[in-house]
Amino acid sequence: MSPGYPPPPPPERPSRSAGATHPASLPESLLQAPGADPIPWEDRDRLSIGVAFVENLKLFVTDPRQGFRRAAQAGTRDVVSPLLWTLILFLLSAAVSLLWNSVLTLPLQALLGQDSVPHLLAFAGGGMLQLFLAPLRALVMLFISAALFHLSLAIVSGLDSSSAGYEGTLRTVGYAHTSQVANVIPVVGPLVALIWFIVLLVIGLEETHRTTQGRAIIGALLPILVCCGLCGLLFAVLGAAGAVALSELLR
Numbered sequence: 001m002s003p004g005y006p007p008p009p010p011p012e013r014p015s016r017s018a019g020a021t022h023p024a025s026l027p028e029s030l031l032q033a034p035g036a037d038p039i040p041w042e043d044r045d046r047l048s049i050g051v052a053f054v055e056n057l058k059l060f061v062t063d064p065r066q067g068f069r070r071a072a073q074a075g076t077r078d079v080v081s082p083l084l085w086t087l088i089l090f091l092l093s094a095a096v097s098l099l100w101n102s103v104l105t106l107p108l109q110a111l112l113g114q115d116s117v118p119h120l121l122a123f124a125g126g127g128m129l130q131l132f133l134a135p136l137r138a139l140v141m142l143f144i145s146a147a148l149f150h151l152s153l154a155i156v157s158g159l160d161s162s163s164a165g166y167e168g169t170l171r172t173v174g175y176a177h178t179s180q181v182a183n184v185i186p187v188v189g190p191l192v193a194l195i196w197f198i199v200l201l202v203i204g205l206e207e208t209h210r211t212t213q214g215r216a217i218i219g220a221l222l223p224i225l226v227c228c229g230l231c232g233l234l235f236a237v238l239g240a241a242g243a244v245a246l247s248e249l250l251r
Contacts, residue, residue: 037070037073037074038070038071038074039056039059039067039070039071039074039175040052040053040055040056040059041053041056041081041085042071042074042078042081053088056085057178057181060175060178060200061178061181064178064199064200064203064204065203065207067175068172068175068203068204068206068207068208069207071171071172071175071207071208072164072168072207072208077165077167077168078171079167079170079171079174081171081174082142082170082171082173082174082175083139083142083174085174085175085177085178086138086141086142086174086177087135087138087139089138089177089178089180089181090134090135090137090138090177090180091131091134091135091138092180092181093134093180093181093183093193094130094131094134095131096183096184096189097130097183097189098130098131100186100187100189138177142170142173142174142177143170145173145223146166146169146170146172146173146174147166148223149169149172149173149201149205149219149220149223150166150169150170151223152218152219152220152222152223153169153205153209153211153215153216153219155219155222156215156218156219156222157215158205158209158211158212158215158216158218158219159209159211160211161209161210161211162208162209162210162211164208164209168208168209169205169208169209171208172201172204172205172208173201173204175200175204176197176200176201176204177197178200179192179193179194179196179197179199179200180193181193182196198220198221198224201216201220202216202217202220203216205219205220
């Protein structure tokens with residue numbers, strides 16, 4: 001150091017600028033694992049709602065495994081998005097069913113002479129009631145069926161490698177209701193929608209909870225089979241009771 005010159009100042013520590021953002025305050029979407037690609041419906045803040053709906057529908061129709069995988073890898077516990085998705089699809093399904101009922105039923109009523117104003121008003125009232133109850137039916141089916149499928153999967157040890165929890169099952173069930181678009185098919189649409197729902201649910205449970213296909217199949221079918229068995233037993237009991245009552249009346 002040359003005499004007469006002051007010593008150099010110590011190096012300054014890098015300080016956080018006033019506008020810098022701490023990582024903990026970043027949005028969840030920016031803290032996801034590298035390469036995480038949200039499904040279109042959960043990226044509707046960037047896309048328009050219409051584009052997000054069409055792209056999400058296209059994804060789960062053409063490549064459902066990729067759709068469920070992306071939904072699981074995004075690392076989010078968002079249940080609002082699948083709830084909205086289910087509500088919209090159930091409303092559209094109810095509207096399409098009402099349309100097909102109108103096309104197929106009204107001409108038949110005219111042939112049978114049931115095209116009077118009271119009959120038409122009753123038909124219209126039933127259709128409006130169906131549309132009104134569609135969101136409630138969607139909510140009840142989503143939360144209760146998700147709980148049943150989650151319990152069923154736990155029974156067959158399908159949750160051993162999963163960290164997604166009940167929210168993951170609910171998200172899976174919600175996006176599996178993409179099958180509701182099959183109701184655009186007249187007459188057989190509901191049956192196609194049910195079969196398609198089971199297929200989507202199996203794929204979704206497998207991807208969301210990282211379980212085997214066999215456990216996913218059992219976890220999806222067990223609640224459905226139990227419900228069908230209980231309904232069959234109820235109808236058998238009612239039928240037997242009706243037969244006994246009829247035999248008593250005929251004596």
